[in-house]
Amino acid sequence: MTSMANKRRNAPAIEWPTVLLALFCYGIWLAVGFLLWPSHPLLALAVLGLIAALQSSLMHEVLHGHPTRNALVNEAFVFLPIGLVWPFRRFKTIHLRHHADERLTDPLDDPESYYQALWRHEELPPTMKFLLKINNTMLGRLVLGPWLSCTGFFIDDARQIAAGDKAIRQAWLLHGIGLAVVLPVVQFGFGIPLWLYFLVPVWIGQSLISIRTFAEHQWSEHPEGRTVIVERSPLALLFLNNNLHFVHHKSPTVAWYRLPKLFRERRDEWLRMNNGYTYPNYLALLKAYAFKAKEPVVHPVLRRAPEPGRAFKPRVRARSVNGLGSAPVPAEPPKE
Numbered sequence: 001m002t003s004m005a006n007k008r009r010n011a012p013a014i015e016w017p018t019v020l021l022a023l024f025c026y027g028i029w030l031a032v033g034f035l036l037w038p039s040h041p042l043l044a045l046a047v048l049g050l051i052a053a054l055q056s057s058l059m060h061e062v063l064h065g066h067p068t069r070n071a072l073v074n075e076a077f078v079f080l081p082i083g084l085v086w087p088f089r090r091f092k093t094i095h096l097r098h099h100a101d102e103r104l105t106d107p108l109d110d111p112e113s114y115y116q117a118l119w120r121h122e123e124l125p126p127t128m129k130f131l132l133k134i135n136n137t138m139l140g141r142l143v144l145g146p147w148l149s150c151t152g153f154f155i156d157d158a159r160q161i162a163a164g165d166k167a168i169r170q171a172w173l174l175h176g177i178g179l180a181v182v183l184p185v186v187q188f189g190f191g192i193p194l195w196l197y198f199l200v201p202v203w204i205g206q207s208l209i210s211i212r213t214f215a216e217h218q219w220s221e222h223p224e225g226r227t228v229i230v231e232r233s234p235l236a237l238l239f240l241n242n243n244l245h246f247v248h249h250k251s252p253t254v255a256w257y258r259l260p261k262l263f264r265e266r267r268d269e270w271l272r273m274n275n276g277y278t279y280p281n282y283l284a285l286l287k288a289y290a291f292k293a294k295e296p297v298v299h300p301v302l303r304r305a306p307e308p309g310r311a312f313k314p315r316v317r318a319r320s321v322n323g324l325g326s327a328p329v330p331a332e333p334p335k336e
Contacts, residue, residue: 017257018058018067022077025054029082033190048197049204050238052083056209057240057256063092064252080178084202085150087175090157090168099252104226105219107303114295115219117303129297136293138286141214146206211282212239214289218277219300225275229263232281236260243282246274 029051037044055078061067062074078088094111103109107117116124116132124132134140135148161169186197212235220226230243240256242248244263247270254262263270271278279285288294 013069015067015255018061018255019077021054022058022067025051025058026080026082029055030185033186033192037190037192045192045196045200046204048201049208052201052205053208053238055082056086056205057238057242059086059088059091060095060242061240061256063088063095066255079174080182081175082182083205084179084182084198085206086153087171089171089174093167093171099249101223101226101249104223105217105299105302107299110217112213113217113299115299115302116297117306118298119303119306121298132297133293136295136297137291138211138214138289138294139291141210142207145210146203149206208235208238211235212242212245215279215285215294216245218295219302220275220277222275224273225277227274227277229270229274229278230280230282230285231278235282246270246277 029048032044032047032051036047059078062078065071066074067077068074075088081088098104098110098112100109105113105115107113107115107120114136121129121132131144131148135144157168157172161172183194186192187194215228215230217226217228224246227246227249229246233239233243236243241259242256244259247259247263248254250273251259251262285294
C-alpha cells in the first residue's frame with residue numbers, strides 16, 4: 001500500500017478543524033451581511049471579500065476528500081456558492097486533472113496552466129495578446145485575472161453544454177440551485193445589490209486567490225521544480241496553507257492544518273526536492289513582479305506547433321480555470 005493510501009486510511013473519520021472552519025465561514029458571511037452591512041457597508045464589503053476567498057479555499061480542501069470520507073457529505077459543506085463563480089463539481093474535475101504533476105504547465109494537458117501554446121497564441125488578436133501579457137504581472141493578475149478567468153470559463157462551458165456534455169450541465173444545474181439560495185439572501189436578506197456584491201466581494205475574493213496562484217507553477221524540465229513553496233504569509237490561513245503548494249502536491253490527501261508541521265519537519269528536504277523554487281513571502285513576489293511578467297505567455301518548450309489528430313479529442317475536455325483558452329485534455333499523455 002502506498003504512503004498516500006496509508007495517510008488516507010489513518011486520517012480521522014471526521015476532520016473537525018475543517019468542519020468548524022466551514023461553519024465559521026458561512027456563519028461570518030451571514031453575520032456580516034445581516035449585522036455589519038447596515039452600519040458599516042464598506043467594511044462589510046471588504047470582509048465579505050475575505051470570506052469569498054476563504055470559501056474558495058474550502059472548496060479546494062473539500063475536493064481533495066475532506067473533512068469526511070463521504071464525497072457527498074463533503075460537498076454539502078461548500079454547496080452554497082457565496083463566491084458565485086465556480087460550480088464545485090467543475091472545479092473538482094478540473095483541479096484533480098491538474099494534479100498530474102508530470103503534465104504540470106502543459107498548455108493543453110494542464111487545465112490550470114497560464115502558459116499558451118505558441119501556435120494558438122499566434123492566432124490571437126493583438127488586444128488579447130496585450131491583455132495576456134499584462135495578466136502575467138502580479139498586479140495585472142489581481143486586476144484582470146478574475147475577469148479573464150470568469151469570461152473564458154463561462155463561454156467554454158456554455159459551448160460544451162450546447163454540445164451535449166451532461167456532466168457539465170449537471171454541475172451547473174447544482175450550482176444554480178445553490179445560487180437560488182445565495183442570491184436572494186444577498187439581495188433581499190442583506191440588502192446588498194447583486195451588481196455590487198459581484199463587483200466588490202466576489203472580485204476581491206478572486207483577486208486574493210490570485211495572489212496564491214500567481215506563482216504556484218513554472219516550467220521546469222523536472223516536474224518537482226514546477227511547484228512553489230512560499231514559506232511564510234499572513235494569508236496562509238486564508239489559503240489554508242496552500243502557500244506550501246509543493247507540499248500539498250506531494251501530499252494531496254493531507255489536511256490543511258497538518259501541512260505546516262509536515263513542512264517544518266522536512267524543510268530542507270522539501271526545498272531540495274523542488275529545486276529551490278521558493279519565496280520567503282508574497283511580498284517578495286510583489287516587489288519583484290508587480291509590473292514585470294514573471295513568466296512568458298507562450299510556453300517556453302511545449303506546444304510549439306499543432307498536433308493534428310490529438311490536440312482536440314472529444315469527451316475528455318476540461319476547461320482551464322485561468323480563462324486564457326480552452327484546455328482539451330488528451331486521453332493519453334503524449335511523449336514530449
